[in-house]
Amino acid sequence: MNVFSLLKSDIEGQILVLETEGVLPAGTDSSRITVEPPRDAAHGDAATNAAMLLGKAAGLKPRDLAEKLAEKLRDIDHIDHVEIAGPGFINLRMADRFWLSQVVAVLENGTAYGNGDLGRGERVNVEYVSANPTGPMHVGHCRGAVVGDVLANLLAKAGYAVTKEYYINDAGAQVDVLAKSLHLRYREALGENIGDIPAGLYPGDYLVEPGKKMAARDGDKWQKADESAWLEEFRQFAITEMMDLIRADLALMGVAHDVFTSEANLVAKGKVQQAFDFLEKKGDIYVGVLEPPKGKTPDDWEPRPQTLFRSTEFGDDVDRPLKKSDGSWTYFASDIACHFDKYERGFNTMIDVFGADHGGYVKRMKAATKAITGGEGDLDVKLCQLVNLLENGEPVKMSKRAGTFVTLRDVVERVGKDVVRFIMLTRKNDATLDFDFAKVTEQSRDNPVFYVQYAYARVKSVFRQAAEAFPEGDFSDVALKKADLGLLTSVDEKHLVRRIAEWPRIVEQAAIAHEPHRIAFFMTEIAADFHALWNKGRDTTTLRFIVADDLATTTARLAMIRSFALVIASGLDVVGVAPVEEM
RNA sequence: GCGCCCAUAGCUCAGCUGGAUAGAGCAUCUGACUACGAAUCAGAAGGCCGGAGGUUCGAAUCCUUCUGGGCGCACCA
DSSP states (O other), rough: OHHHHHHHHHHHHHHHHHHHHTTSTTTOOOOTOOOEEEEGGOOSSSSHHHHHHHHHHHOHHHHHHHHHHHHTTTTTTTTTEEEEETTTTEEEOOOHHHHHHHHHHHHHHHHTTOOOOOOTTTTEEEEEEOOOOOSOGGGGGGHHHHHHHHHHHHHHHTTTTTEEEEEOOSHHHHHHHHHHHHHHHHHHHOOOOOOOOOSSOOOGGGGGHHHHHHHHHHHHTSSSHHHHHHHHHHHHHHHHHHHHHHHHHHTTTTTOOOOEEEEHHHTTTTTTHHHHHHHHHTTTTEEEEEESSSOOOOOOOOOOOOEEEOOOGOOOOSSSOOOOOOOBHHHHHHHHHHHHHHHHHOEEEEEEEEGGGGGGGGGHHHHHHHHHTOOOOOEEEEEOHHHEEEETTEOOOOOOOOOOOOOOHHHHHHHHHHHHHHHTTOOOOOOOOOOOOHHOOOOSTTOHHHHHHHHHHHHHHHHHHHHHOOOOOOSSSHHTTSGGGGGSHHHHHHHHHHHHHOOOOOOHHHHHHHHHHHHHHHHHHHHHHHHHHHHHHHHHHGGGSSSOOHHHHHHHHHHHHHHHHHHHHHHHHHHHHHOOOOO
16 A cells, blocks of 8 residues: 555545535645655655645635644544644654554565556556567667566556557568568578678578578479569568567567557558548548658658648647558558557557657657547657667677677677666666666676665575574564564664655556656665665664564564565566575 | 757766755765675765746746757658
8 A cells, every 4th residue: 555645545534624614615626735755854754735735725824724734634543743844844754553564564465565556457558669570679679678568567566457569560661671681581591692682681691590491481482483473472471580589589688568469460451541531531631732841851852742641730740641652551650550459459548668769750649649539548658768888988889781780689698688677777768878788787886786686685695694593483474474563663774664665656656657767766775775774783783683682673673674675576576677586 | 940858966867747955876085894795884075957037835847948969850660
């Protein structure tokens, strides 16, 4: 349970009482009221701005209203202390036993502590990665893959019914190029000398094996055949092969999507036409000529009548073409169909994770989603900024042309999936991120992955020591739940316990904001609290977790650090990283 | 020329959708190992939150406008 939402409902309850007493007008809007941990711990455990927001409605000065509200709150059992501060903040202090009960809650729920019902089972679709099926994944895909995956995990933990989706762009010209590239490798496999790969085709050697497979399967059947005879066959085969490759790459990162939607399939099923008809009926489609883009007119620009979607009606800057001059669908058209399809499958909330180079695409996609769902669908787009790959501060040279681009596989094999996943969350998604191979594997304070893992391992170490110190002691979770937690009396211990109890709120807030990086930041912070407490025991032996000849205190402290470790494990679970038992 | 994103300590970044005296790490300086692993911790110092206006009880946060960076700008995906 989220402590702060409990307090908020307490406050809302008392506001209703004040309404019946005539202090506040009936139907007071309490939606903007917040209950948060104050920045300064001296202000208490939680602070609310309620009186400042409602002062006007009550016709009272904020501090006077605060006094009336505080009076009511003092009567609530789990609230220990209420005081008014500053312009009208109400600072609340909870009874110790209330916080300590959260330790028991963690021990009872394990890593499920922090699971919430914020989402109330509402279905959410998170689309991420969606790399073109034309080759293995490169390092640029890592960030979006992690952000999307962890965001999905986070929403699931917060009580949403999440579907992880991958949209396969297998309908455009690039898959024809892929098919032709494969055909070349196929001929090579049959013994032909193909020389250099011609410009415009994919030169990567990842097509060598698929070429051999095709040769083994069909022999020389397609070797001399006309392109029109084999193109479709090779396209299908190549896409299947590339998607296997991509799925394998994603598996290396611990990413597994629930649904793979094929663009070509959407077209074939008539989904694009259906979406088009729907928009046309609404009057959102017309044939017109676009202005050339100002400032940077392409050399070959010529005015041309096109089938356009009236995206300006829905907040976009210009209307967007749905059909190419040859009459085929644009990518945008099938992407509309994709979101239309999601909506029909029951998703009102959709999230797309894109790379920063798709920034110009956001407005039109949001506009299209609004139009195609009749305003019911909500699309949020998370743009992931670039990752700068560094080696000891020096940029890693990457050249797609020279074929030396760093693949996702290269990175994962070098530093491990856990490091990649965690580091990708050490910045908010819309800030660029430095990824230094030397730093991310360093075992020091400034490497958050290590720092968090070390804290977890340290707890394990304490338990090993405790088992030796108290051979008769029972330190299982079941036994720890019965510990006398009243023995946790130091301010530092109480502080850690409060931080542990904050976890459900962190999950909620991060889920609401769609910001998975907050999980990583919280874990780093709470790990610091733990390390600090651990070191108190260095200076003052009575503050150590294991106290010789005092099984009761030891058990209470182990209950505390065990629940800390479980919160870390719970967070790592969201991030998709395995906790390290021993370093 | 237009749109989106970014600008916070010397450096790298948080800042909980408007709250109280703006917080961490690194680097710098001063300390803590007869060890529940010092792979860590404690303390000091460091700020006109890019500039200028505005909105209100209250702004790093919202609006306007500059400045400086990144990305993208018909018939590609």
